[in-house]
Amino acid sequence: MTQKVQAAVRIAPGTTEMQEFELPPIDDDSALLRVEVAGICGTDVKMYANPPAMIHGRVIMGHENVGVIAQAGRRFKERQGLVEGDRVFVEHYVGCFNCEWCRIGEYRHCEATDWRTNPDGRRFGYTSAENPGTLWGGFSEYMYLPWNAVLHKVPDTVTPELAGLVMPLSNGIEWALLTAGVGYADTVLIQGPGQQGLSQLVAAKTAGASKIFVSGTTRDKHRFELAKELGADEVIDVLTEDPREKIMDLTGGRGVDFVLDCTSRAGTAPVLLGVDVLKRREGTLLIQGELAAFPDFPVKKVTEKAITIKSARGHSYKACELAVEQLASGRFPLEKLATHRYGIDQVDHAIRVLAGETEEDAIHISLMPELIGRAGGAVVR
Numbered sequence: 001m002t003q004k005v006q007a008a009v010r011i012a013p014g015t016t017e018m019q020e021f022e023l024p025p026i027d028d029d030s031a032l033l034r035v036e037v038a039g040i041c042g043t044d045v046k047m048y049a050n051p052p053a054m055i056h057g058r059v060i061m062g063h064e065n066v067g068v069i070a071q072a073g074r075r076f077k078e079r080q081g082l083v084e085g086d087r088v089f090v091e092h093y094v095g096c097f098n099c100e101w102c103r104i105g106e107y108r109h110c111e112a113t114d115w116r117t118n119p120d121g122r123r124f125g126y127t128s129a130e131n132p133g134t135l136w137g138g139f140s141e142y143m144y145l146p147w148n149a150v151l152h153k154v155p156d157t158v159t160p161e162l163a164g165l166v167m168p169l170s171n172g173i174e175w176a177l178l179t180a181g182v183g184y185a186d187t188v189l190i191q192g193p194g195q196q197g198l199s200q201l202v203a204a205k206t207a208g209a210s211k212i213f214v215s216g217t218t219r220d221k222h223r224f225e226l227a228k229e230l231g232a233d234e235v236i237d238v239l240t241e242d243p244r245e246k247i248m249d250l251t252g253g254r255g256v257d258f259v260l261d262c263t264s265r266a267g268t269a270p271v272l273l274g275v276d277v278l279k280r281r282e283g284t285l286l287i288q289g290e291l292a293a294f295p296d297f298p299v300k301k302v303t304e305k306a307i308t309i310k311s312a313r314g315h316s317y318k319a320c321e322l323a324v325e326q327l328a329s330g331r332f333p334l335e336k337l338a339t340h341r342y343g344i345d346q347v348d349h350a351i352r353v354l355a356g357e358t359e360e361d362a363i364h365i366s367l368m369p370e371l372i373g374r375a376g377g378a379v380v381r
């Protein structure tokens with residue numbers, strides 16, 4: 001294989017350029033992935049505008065990647081149990097396989113491979129193209145896979161675009177099920193009906209929650225419809241309804257067992273609402289920290305209500321495997337989350353769409369190398 005590879009490269013904050021690369025050489029321990037779909041999420045919106053100072057040089061972003069093993073070394077195949085032609089979901093975490101976290105499948109906590117704790121750490125979508133292997137992100141026709149890439153085999157019944165949902169769905173499973181502990185007959189408020197919120201809805205529904213409410217704003221009309229289709233019992237528009245009153249009415253004045261905050265850039269309001277509408281004692285609040293500070297945080301009320309606060313922070317190996325299984329089961333019409341497709345030459349536009357800077361209402365966006373040079377947009381099903 002001596003062809004040239006097209007990739008979308010972040011050359012400066014908020015600036016992408018298509019560049020051509022040589023295919024990196026593969027040894028016994030590495031492989032090449034032919035990328036089919038690279039999903040994007042809120043992290044891309046942040047990292048595109050404000051790249052971390054410790055990551056230098058050109059970066060091929062794209063950290064939610066699906067593709068087919070195009071070429072693989074002998075030991076890579078032995079170690080991974082994969083052969084050329086296999087479709088895989090690639091975690092953006094890379095394992096050192098030495099630390100206590102990697103030993104239990106919690107690659108997200110590995111300090112040796114995280115660029116925040118190791119300047120030479122490697123993670124897909126966050127590693128400079130100046131490093132050996134060059135193709136460290138999914139906004140590219142091919143991606144380099146080192147020996148320690150963490151891969152999940154995708155069954156043939158799951159399309160590449162559907163497999164692109166492994167990341168949001170694995171987060172949903174991790175946060176609602178494994179972290180917060182939603183289970184049988186629980187009542188749940190999910191704030192924010194984006195790809196993460198809807199994924200948590202599916203996880204909570206599968207876990208056996210008895211009542212699931214999804215809150216959002218007037219802009220979320222289409223997402224509310226989808227939430228209901230996926231099993232939400234009620235949706236709440238926080239701009240036109242009083243969410244506290246409605247939730248108390250819906251729970252007979254009791255409040256909910258769990259609040260899962262999947263909002264972004266909504267300030268302190270979702271957390272304050274969550275604290276208020278949790279049941280009188282021992283409720284659980286799952287948060288995603290966007291706020292550097294929280295003035296007047298209601299510590300007293302949190303303590304009085306004996307609220308447990310948990311953090312949404314990435315996903316485990318197990319959550320990814322469960323996400324693949326959930327997608328393969330076909331139990332929910334999850335393909336409806338994959339609303340938009342673009343070529344990787346439209347990365348800049350796609351990130352702006354996801355950030356809500358356009359009129360487009362996208363839930364999950366698939367970036368596809370095969371659409372280079374073609375018009376992208378909403379998927380017509």
Ligand SMILES: [Zn+2]
Nearest residue numbers: 040041043064
């Ligand atoms: Zn992501």
Ligand SMILES: [Zn+2]
Nearest residue numbers: 096099102110
């Ligand atoms: Zn490790």
